Amino acid sequence: MREAGMRLSGGRELAATLGLSGAALDPRCASCDGTGIALPEVWKELIDDLAPAFQRRPSVDPALDQSHGTLETALRRAAYLLSQGLLLGKRLLVLGDDDFTSLAAAALAGKVAPTQTSLTSIQVLEIDERYLSLLREDAERRGLSLETQLYDAREPLPDALHRRADVFITDPPYTLEGLSLFLSRGLHGLDRSQTRDVLLSYPQRPPIQNWELQYAMLELGLSILRVFPGFNRYHGAAMHANVSTLYHLQVTPAASPLHQGKWKHAIYTGEHRPATRYRCKGCRHEVRVGRDGEFTTVRDLKSAGCPECGGRVFLRVGK
The missing domain is CATH 3.40.50.150 (Vaccinia Virus protein VP39)
Known part of the structure; x- marks a missing residue:
């Protein structure tokens, strides 16, 4: 019993005695990295x-x-x-x-x-x-x-x-x-x-x-x-x-597509997220990024630059 409660350290001590590292005790297959498919x-x-x-x-x-x-x-x-x-x-x-x-x-x-x-x-x-x-x-x-x-x-x-x-x-x-x-x-x-x-x-x-x-x-x-x-x-x-x-x-024989025609709703992660406001560090102009925002992603915003001053450094303000 230790100060923080019971600890099962016998395994580690035995491994140290035998000269085994943590990697040697890893049960995953080293050849396939645990995926089940090895690349010869x-x-x-x-x-x-x-x-x-x-x-x-x-x-x-x-x-x-x-x-x-x-x-x-x-x-x-x-x-x-x-x-x-x-x-x-x-x-x-x-x-x-x-x-x-x-x-x-x-x-x-x-x-x-x-x-x-x-x-x-x-x-x-x-x-x-x-x-x-x-x-x-x-x-x-x-x-x-x-x-x-x-x-x-x-x-x-x-x-x-x-x-x-x-x-x-x-x-x-x-x-x-x-x-x-x-x-x-x-x-x-x-x-x-x-x-x-x-x-x-x-x-x-x-x-x-x-x-x-x-x-x-x-x-x-x-x-x-x-x-x-x-x-x-x-x-x-x-x-x-x-x-x-x-x-x-x-x-299976019972398989059937649930969607037949044109899809008109959101399918990507970003489309489900409310737009977030970002403020240009240079001129403090704010833009909305995300669903229904001026830019779809922060990467798009930084690539285009601030609409007002062209700056490329932005601070996240909130929703």
């Missing part, structure tokens, strides 16, 4: 080859809930697809790809089956042309099978893409409305002649919000096959502590 050493060449493209990704747009997944995360997603028989010879539909998962999947398919790259089809739908431009450029340079299309998920899925895909992959906005809408568009795009698969990446939430998230999946007729907490790692995504969960879902 032979993949280092592929990682080095893809690194320049990932480093060239444009800056994220917070208004679109964008965040850059790591190169290793994109490859782990591709490796998981490969391990489940969901990559080679399959038709993939990717909705929203600031993570460049499509590029990693196409590159891996080309590495594993270089003479059969045309059998794997990857269609990317993205609202931000900056990402599409880079994806097209890199895919063409590598001779990869990758199609891109500028698309806003608030619009119905183009007829040409209905019931065409075997696998749907998405990292949707961080709202239940955005989640349900993106999954609905994915259901429109999946060929329903047999069981199809969905890979969904979404931030880990408190229990009640996780229940709402999973209820939204079930409401669409999707069953949860596997859950990988902490599978996805991000650069500087403080909103969800730089990690998110990977869900492997399957489409």
